[in-house]
Amino acid sequence: MIHPDDDMLAALALGESIPNDVAAHVGACATCSREVAALRSTLSVLREPVPALTAPPASVWDAVLTEIGAPPASLDAPSASLDAPPASLGAPADELSVRRERKERRGIPLVWVAGAAAAGILLGVAGGRLLGAEDPAPAPITVASAELGTLDTGQVKGSADVVRLDGQLDLAVRTDPIDAGDGYLEVWLINKDLERMVSIGVLRPDAPEQTFAIDQALIDQGYVIVDISREGFDAAPQHSGDSVVRGTLAT
Template sequence: MPHSDPEDLALVALGEDASPATLEHLDICVLCRDEVATLTDVVDGVRVPAPLQRPPARVWEGIEAQIEQARAAEPIALESRRRRRLPLLLVGAAAAGAAVVLGVQAILPDGGADPAGVELATATLDPLPGWDAAGTAVLEDRDDGRVLRVDLPGDVPVEGYREVWLISTDLTSLVSLGVLTGDSGSFDLPADLDVTEFAVVDVSDEPVNGDPTHSGASIARGELA
């Protein structure tokens, strides 16, 4: 007794309409039912229960670029191999589509906002003498401008509060970005700030005395590169 065409079995696993002959064959063929069950498990494993969200334009641009690369590539499979792999390719297409949605949802947790940006530079924040704190700083280019993300984990006792600065490489000028509360924080950079000149990231211990200048008590420091 001939078995059902692999393409028909893949369509059944994807929930598509199958021919009456295929359905009749599945009623009597254990092997074909097992193959459909295996393919269905793959499809079910990549179903996306959450509502779909609209990704930013650059996500689709990246997808289109990959499609164009695939079209330009030289075909590799023979006809017999293509038919043998067709069920997995069809199910794989469903998995790939779900993976794209999952990836988009991962970067769009709040229904459309795109918090991730393009990394421009990083810095390792090393503790200065008298302190035991180390961390990192990442400069990102986001849709709404440049952002410096600072991570300085650990319980670091300070006399006042921690403030984040960008200091010129010759250590003669500085710009305050704001107060670091908790282990990490993100700080918007002024649009006209030259980060090649103000490349030193500094976290300081500032007393609560109303003086906006740097206290001179730096906790950790590193240069963006």
């Protein structure tokens, strides 16, 4: 099996036009489908805005110290070396006393370490959200919708929505399970003149909802009829004529 190269998979993830036989291969190949899904996931992450962090108020540090039970006196603890003998013992200090004093002094840095760790969790990981500094993620906007029904009985089997998010336009398709027969399922946008159509991707029969990147120019030019057809594994890129469900997008 010859898989499409990386450039072709990247073009599909970006919503660019690719040959129909390549789209059919990706829809039927689990390896290529995973690659495209991973690329789309990466693109989605890169499109997200970077959250901005702000300095926390003093009350945050006070809350950290309260949570770890740090005594107030520990804030004024000297930063003396842990191995230096306490000056109050003098030269003939008892060895047991020296060890006890060192043990007590070692407790002070542990408080600071615990405090720094807690502060890191509050400030480095969730500080922006706790302080309300991060802007809420933009919500997707549905600009057009269609019910998808069978051509013979008109029974509704799913729906399609054109969704805009961060300047990206997607067609979200939701359907009941559809039997692909001996071939595969292909999603089309048909022009309202019923003479022109564009394939936008392959529908996996085991996925109740899938999203396909589209271009605003298609909608502007009248490609507003969503069609799902059964296609055979052949060399013919044209629509087979075996439409399963269809619906017209309405704003």
